[in-house]
Structure formats: structure tokens, C-alpha cells
Amino acid sequence: MLAGILLLLPFLLFALLPTVFATHDPIKTSIRELYTPPSAEHFFGTDELGRDVYSRVVHGARISLASASLIIGIACVIGVVLGTIAGYWGGWSDRLIMTLVDLVLAFPSLILALAVSAALGPGLRSAIIAAAAVWWPVYARLLRGITLQLAEMEFVTAARAMGASAPAIILRHILPNAVYAIIVRISIDLGLAVLLLASLSFIGLGASAPTPEWGAMVAWGRLYFLTEWWIGGFPALAITLIVVAITMVGDGLNELRTIR
Amino acid sequence: MGKLLLERLLTLVLKLFGMAVILFVVTQVLPADPAAVAAGTDARPEQIEKIRQELGLDRPFHEQFITYISGLGRGDLGKSLLTRRAVSDDLKLRFPATLELAILSGVVIVILGVGLGIIAAINAGNALDWLIRAFVVIGMAIPPFVLALVLQLVFAKWLDLFPLEGRLHTLMAPPPFRTGLYTVDSLLAGQWDIFWSSLRHLALPVAALALGRLAVGARFTRSGMLETLNQPYVRTARAKGLREGPVVLRHAFRNALIPVVTMLGIQIGFLLSGVVLVEVVFTWPGLGRYAVDSVLSFDFYAVIGAALVIAVIFVVSNTIVDLLYAQLDPRISHQ
Numbered sequence: 066m067l068a069g070i071l072l073l074l075p076f077l078l079f080a081l082l083p084t085v086f087a088t089h090d091p092i093k094t095s096i097r098e099l100y101t102p103p104s105a106e107h108f109f110g111t112d113e114l115g116r117d118v119y120s121r122v123v124h125g126a127r128i129s130l131a132s133a134s135l136i137i138g139i140a141c142v143i144g145v146v147l148g149t150i151a152g153y154w155g156g157w158s159d160r161l162i163m164t165l166v167d168l169v170l171a172f173p174s175l176i177l178a179l180a181v182s183a184a185l186g187p188g189l190r191s192a193i194i195a196a197a198a199v200w201w202p203v204y205a206r207l208l209r210g211i212t213l214q215l216a217e218m219e220f221v222t223a224a225r226a227m228g229a230s231a232p233a234i235i236l237r238h239i240l241p242n243a244v245y246a247i248i249v250r251i252s253i254d255l256g257l258a259v260l261l262l263a264s265l266s267f268i269g270l271g272a273s274a275p276t277p278e279w280g281a282m283v284a285w286g287r288l289y290f291l292t293e294w295w296i297g298g299f300p301a302l303a304i305t306l307i308v309v310a311i312t313m314v315g316d317g318l319n320e321l322r323t324i325r
Numbered sequence: 326m327g328k329l330l331l332e333r334l335l336t337l338v339l340k341l342f343g344m345a346v347i348l349f350v351v352t353q354v355l356p357a358d359p360a361a362v363a364a365g366t367d368a369r370p371e372q373i374e375k376i377r378q379e380l381g382l383d384r385p386f387h388e389q390f391i392t393y394i395s396g397l398g399r400g401d402l403g404k405s406l407l408t409r410r411a412v413s414d415d416l417k418l419r420f421p422a423t424l425e426l427a428i429l430s431g432v433v434i435v436i437l438g439v440g441l442g443i444i445a446a447i448n449a450g451n452a453l454d455w456l457i458r459a460f461v462v463i464g465m466a467i468p469p470f471v472l473a474l475v476l477q478l479v480f481a482k483w484l485d486l487f488p489l490e491g492r493l494h495t496l497m498a499p500p501p502f503r504t505g506l507y508t509v510d511s512l513l514a515g516q517w518d519i520f521w522s523s524l525r526h527l528a529l530p531v532a533a534l535a536l537g538r539l540a541v542g543a544r545f546t547r548s549g550m551l552e553t554l555n556q557p558y559v560r561t562a563r564a565k566g567l568r569e570g571p572v573v574l575r576h577a578f579r580n581a582l583i584p585v586v587t588m589l590g591i592q593i594g595f596l597l598s599g600v601v602l603v604e605v606v607f608t609w610p611g612l613g614r615y616a617v618d619s620v621l622s623f624d625f626y627a628v629i630g631a632a633l634v635i636a637v638i639f640v641v642s643n644t645i646v647d648l649l650y651a652q653l654d655p656r657i658s659h660q
Contacts, residue, residue, distance in 0.1 A: 168343045173639050175598030176616070176632050177347075183620040183628055184352050260468050264602055267470050268617050283471065287606070290474050291482045301471040309466040 066317025072310035076303075079126035089117035091124040092275040100293050110295040113285070118295060121277035122303050128278050129307065132193050133258035137251055139197035144204020145247070149235055151205065152212025163209070166202040174199045175264055182270045189278065192271040196261050200254070207250055211243045245322060252318045256311035263304050279304050329651060333644050344636050345397055345629075349390060352625045380406070402633070403626035405619075412630035415615065420634065421505025422492060423600055423611035427638065428506075429527055430534040430596060438539040439585065442546020446581075447573060449551060457543060464540030469599035473533035473606035480529060487528050490608045494522045530607045534599050538592045545588045549581035556580075583654050590646040597639050 079086055088108070095115035103110040109118035151162040169177065182195035215221055215238070224234050265271045266280030273281070279300040286297020360377035368376075377383045381392065393403060402412040445457040467475075481489040492507060493499060500510035500519050507523035553559060554577050562576045563569075601613035608614070612631050619627035 164343070168340065168347055171340055171344055171640055171643075172632070172636050173594040173597040175601055176635050177351075179601070179616060179620055180348055180628055180632050181351055183623070183625075187621075256466075263468060264470065264598070267602060268605065269621055283474070287474060291478060294478060297474065301468075301474065305467050305471055308468070309462065312462075312466060 066314055066320075069310050069313025069317060072306060073314060076126045076130065076307050076310065079123045080130045081127075083124045083127050087117075087120035087123045089120040091121045091277045092116065100289070100296075102293075103295055109299040110293070112282075112296045113289060113293075118282075118299050121282060122279070122299050124277045125279045125282065125300060125303065126307075128189070128272065128276065129259055129262065129304075132189065132262050133255050135193050136196040136200060136258045136262065137254050139194075140200035140254075141204050141247065141251060143197070143201040144206075145208050145240075145243075147201070148205035148208025149212050149239065152209035153216060153231065153235060153239070159209075162205060166205050169199060169202045170206075172199070174261065178261060178265060179268065179270065182265055187270050187273065189266075189272040189276065192262055192265040195265065195270075196258060200258070203254070204247070204250070207246065208243060211246060212239055215239050215242055249315070249318050249322055252311070252315035256308040256315065259304065259311065260308055330648065333647060337640055337644050340640055341633075341637060342394075344640075345394065345633060348629045348632055348636075349393055352629055353386065380404070402630035405627045406624045407622055407627075412627050415627065416612065416630055416634050418505075419610060419612050419615050422609060423604070423613060423635075424638075425506040425508065426527065426530055426534065426604070426609065426611060427596060427600060430531045430538070431593070433531060433535040434538045434542055434592065434596070435589070437535070438542020439546045439582075441539070441543040442585075443550055443573070443578070445543065445547040446550030446554065449547075454547075457547075461540040461544050464536045465544075467537060468602070469533055469537060470602040470606055472536060473530070473603050476529045476533050477606065488522075488526050490606075492523060492526050492610060493519065494526075497522055530603050530609055533603045533606070534596060537599070538596055541588065541592060541595075542585065545585050546581065549584045550577060553577040553581045579653070583650070586646060586650050586653060590643045593642050593646070594639055597635055600635075 083091075093116065095111070098107070098111045098115040099113060101107055101111045101115075107117050107119060109122060112118055112121070147162050147166075151159040177199045178192075178195040181198050182191045185191035185194060212235075221234060221238055224238055229237075262271060263278075263280030263283070266278050267284045269284060271280055272278030282300035283297045283304070286293075286300065290297050360373050360380060360382050364373045364376045381389060384392075396403065400413055402416065404410065405412050405415060408415070441457050441460075445454045448454045477489060480487050488494070497519055500507060500514050500516055503510050503513055508520055508527070511517075511519035511523060550573075554573070556577075559572060559576050562572045567576075600611065601616060603609070604611045604613035605617055612635055616628060616631035616635070619625075619631060
């Protein structure tokens with residue numbers, strides 16, 4: 066977990082202070098410096114428009130991490146609300162919500178995200194909404210399970226006997242007890258969200274032309290990959306490393322929980 | 326078992342219906358006008374209007390929906406807006422290409438994943454175990470499209486061991502159509518050179534698809550094996566004087582397989598998502614690339630069709646995994 070945090074640190078710094086770490090303007094083109102290999106001036110070389118690949122990777126960290134957080138944030142809020150409703154009230158609301166959950170989860174995630182983001186039109190925003198749209202069922206299922214379990218507990222029965230309203234019970238007794246499980250789940254999902262977003266961009270459904278988004282950079286770099294490998298290679302490496310880092314942190318958190 | 330099978334089949338049909346509804350509703354909110362797409366870029370308004378009527382896009386939503394769903398029952402997936410060909414015909418051509426890729430990857434994942442997991446578990450704690458675990462962490466994190474590109478660069482460009490892209494050497498004609506799987510068809514026709522070529526073309530895409538999933542498989546098998554190897558009944562078997570081989574394979578393995586099989590179901594979903602990306606990189610003429618091409622050109626019946634067929638593969642294989650699971654763990658079918 067420590068190794069994961071160390072690996073994640075540079076990306077967090079890039080994301081917070083991109084202008085400090087970038088050496089060049091990430092979208093400024095330069096006709097005199099097309100396809101230059103990595104050098105002291107351009108650490109990761111330059112791309113087909115003479116843009117500095119290193120600076121683009123640095124700026125990409127913010128886009129990637131912010132988008133992934135947004136995806137999981139939206140999915141988490143929707144999932145938590147629907148999951149607690151399904152678990153607490155049961156009955157037809159439970160059946161309706163869980164049917165929808167099952168149907169969405171019956172798709173391979175990228176396939177449904179592809180259809181949704183196609184429907185919304187290409188762009189980073191659509192890709193984020195699409196990813197969240199296929200992700201909320203994970204949280205709905207998690208919260209339903211936790212709510213079902215907690216609703217049986219004595220302290221919840223006691224609260225109900227004292228006349229506490231349903232929203233009060235959910236907010237004061239159920240959600241606080243679910244927080245740790247949600248955090249662990251988020252830490253695992255963040256890496257997968259980075260991956261899903263990069264995949265959508267790679268296909269051509271995410272960020273558009275000048276935006277330094279890693280998946281889109283790999284997609285463009287693919288055209289030159291066999292000769293100018295650095296154009297797509299470094300953003301590809303960035304995606305892989307950040308996913309490794311997030312996964313290691315997530316695994317660590319998960320182990321901490323089982324110890325507790 | 327028979328009752329279970331019937332029950333699962335019924336859920337499968339209902340599920341597919343529900344999924345078709347979701348896809349249809351989602352793609353209906355397309356911002357682009359499908360009729361304008363079909364008419365081409367420099368069509369006049371009245372031409373677009375005519376095409377709208379031809380395609381039935383001027384009718385109210387629920388009518389379009391009923392037409393689509395009832396067509397679905399007959400295996401009619403509508404017409405592509407771009408080529409005007411029936412989507413089902415297009416998909417029939419591409420389905421075997423994806424299936425061949427997916428099946429072969431599945432076999433590799435199961436054999437190597439489970440194999441590596443067992444080896445790691447038996448050697449728990451020593452260098453070999455450590456090596457396999459390092460491979461697992463890396464394998465899980467590399468996105469399939471990145472791996473595909475790296476494999477292309479190393480094994481096709483630098484080492485020149487495998488072909489760069491496609492299903493077959495450009496100068497070769499596909500084998501006579503029987504199953505659509507080139508490896509099977511060429512064997513049936515006795516065309517060894519075509520069999521060899523198609524196998525070589527499969528190598529890199531399969532590797533790109535399988536590595537990540539195989540890593541997960543190995544991880545699950547390892548922990549499953551470690552757990553069962555510490556169970557009292559395994560200790561008893563050892564105490565009876567059984568040799569290590571039978572103890573590992575006959576006593577521990579079967580029970581260790583249960584979590585592995587559950588995991589496999591989820592992995593198939595990742596595998597099918599990966600297929601889309603890998604097909605794009607290797608210009609593999611399968612469903613995934615068809616879906617991507619259709620999405621980028623707003624060809625919405627084609628998008629629904631391709632997504633639905635991929636979803637069918639997922640749901641059907643998950644049902645098979647479910648039944649396998651019940652076979653493996655007798656407690657389940659009694660519930």
C-alpha cells in the first residue's frame with residue numbers, strides 16, 4: 066500500500082499543479098519540432114503536431130483523475146440512494162430497482178457505455194456520463210446488501226421503536242455504518258474508471274482533438290506507434306502506472322478492513 | 326438439473342428482452358438525426374424527409390419500438406443506415422471472427438490462469454510464487470489496448486514473429502465456409518497453410534486479450550488453493566499417506582475451483598469489453614470493430630444490433646458458468 070501511495074504521488078502532484086511540472090504548453094503546436102524523439106528539451110519527445118508529449122502527459126493526469134472521480138462520484142450518489150431505498154423499503158421499489166441493476170450489469174460495461182456515449186454524442190462529458198450510467202448498479206447492489214443487514218440490527222429496531230423517521234434512521238444509523246465499505250469500493254473502482262474512460266477515448270468517444278487526455282493520446286499515437294513509439298507510448302505507460310498505483314492502494318485499504 | 330436449466334433459460338430470455346429495451350431507449354435520444362445520416366452529407370431537406378418515411382423514423386416512438394421488438398423475435402435487427410444492408414446479415418459475417426477470438430482466449434485464460442495459480446499455491450512463499458504474483462499485478466493493470474500495441478511493436482515489428490493485423494495473410498482466400506471459424510474450417514477442408522496462417526494471426530490478439538484475465542484467474546486460483554490446502558480434510562488425506570499429487574489435484578482442486586468459476590463469469594464481461602479494443606488495434610473484422618465503426622457514424626440500428634449480440638454472448642456464457650457452478654457444488658441445485 067505504501068508503494069502504491071508512492072507511485073500515485075507524482076500523478077497527484079501533476080494533477081494538482083500541472084503548470085509547475087509541465088515544461089511546455091500542452092496544446093501549443095510547433096511545426097519545426099515534429100516527431101522529435103525524447104531528449105533533454107522534450108523529455109518524452111514531441112508528437113505529430115510538435116506538441117511536447119511530457120507536458121501533455123502531465124496535464125492529462127488532472128483530466129484523468131478528475132474524470133474518474135466524477136464518474137465514481139456520480140455513480141456512487143445514484144447507487145447509494147437507490148440501493149438504500151431498495152434495501153430499506155423492499156417490496157416493489159426493491160424489485161424495480163434490482164431488475165434495472167441486473168439488466169445494466171448484464172452488459173459488458175464497455176459495450177453499454179459505448180452505446181450510451183454514442184447516444185449523447187462524442188466528448189469528454191458524454192463519456193463521463195456514460196461511464197457513470199453503467200457503474201451505479203455496483204453501488205446500488207452494495208448498499209442494498211448493507212442496508213438489509215443493518216436494518217435487522219437491534220440498534221436500528223431501537224431507533225424505530227423510539228419513533229425515529231425512516232430518513233433519520235438511514236442518515237444517522239445506516240449510512241455512517243456503510244461509509245467504510247463504500248470508501249474501499251471507491252478506491253478499487255477509481256482505477257477501473259480511469260481505464261474505462263481511457264478505453265472510450267481510445268475508441269474515439271471521449272475527449273476530442275487538442276485535449277491532452279491519455280486514452281485519446283494513445284489513439285492518435287497508435288497511427289505512428291511502430292515508428293514514433295513515444296507519442297502513444299508514454300501516455301499508455303501513464304495509464305498503466307496510475308491503474309497499478311490505485312489498485313495497490315485499494316487492495317491495501319481492503320486488507321486493512323479485513324484486519325479490522 | 327432439468328428444472329434449473331429451464332429456469333435459467335427463462336430468465337435468459339426475459340433478460341435479453343430487457344436489455345433490448347434498454348438499448349433501444351438509450352439510442353433513441355441520439356442527438357444526430359438518423360435520417361440525415363442515412364441521406365448523406367449533401368442531401369436536400371426533402372430527400373431527408375423521404376428517407377425518414379422509408380425508414381419509418383417519422384412514426385411515434387412506441388410504434389417504432391413495437392416494430393423493432395417484433396422484428397427481433399424473427400431475428401430481424403433492422404437495416405444499417407449507411408449500407409442499407411440488414412444488420413443481421415452484417416453481424417452474421419462478423420460473429421465468427423469475434424467468437425474465434427473469444428473462445429481461444431477463454432481456453433488460454435482457463436488453462437494458463439488455473440495452471441499458474443496452482444503452481445503459485447504449491448510454491449507459496451518462494452521465488453516462483455513471487456514471480457507469478459508480480460506477473461499477476463502487472464497483467465491486471467495493463468489496459469488491453471496498450472498491451473495490444475506493445476505486442477504489435479515487439480512481436481510484429483521488431484522480432485517479426487507474428488503478422489501485424491488481420492485474420493489471414495492478404496494473399497490467402499478464406500477457407501470454405503462451414504462454421505466461419507477460420508481455424509476450424511481450414512482443418513475441415515484440409516488446408517494446412519491456411520490453418521497455420523490463421524493461427525499465427527490469432528496469436529497476438531489472443532495474447533492481448535488473455536493476459537489480463539489470466540492474471541486475475543491465477544490470483545483467484547492461488548488464493549482458493551491456499552485456502553483448501555489448509556483444510557482439515559486435506560490434512561487428513563496427507564496423514565493417510567497419500568502422495569502430494571493426488572492430494573492437490575483430487576482433494577483440494579475441486580473445491581478450490583468453486584470461487585474460480587464464479588470469477589470466470591465476471592471475467593467474460595471484461596474479456597468481451599476487451600475484444601472491442603483489441604479488434605480495433607488488430608483491424609480484426611469482428612463485432613467489436615463493427616460496433617465502434619457504427620457508433621462513430623451514428624448508425625444506430627447497427628449499434629444496437631452489435632451491442633445486443635455481444636450482450637447475448639455474455640449472458641449465455643454466464644448462464645453456462647452458472648450451470649457449471651451448480652454441477653461443481655451440489656449444494657447449489659438443492660437450494
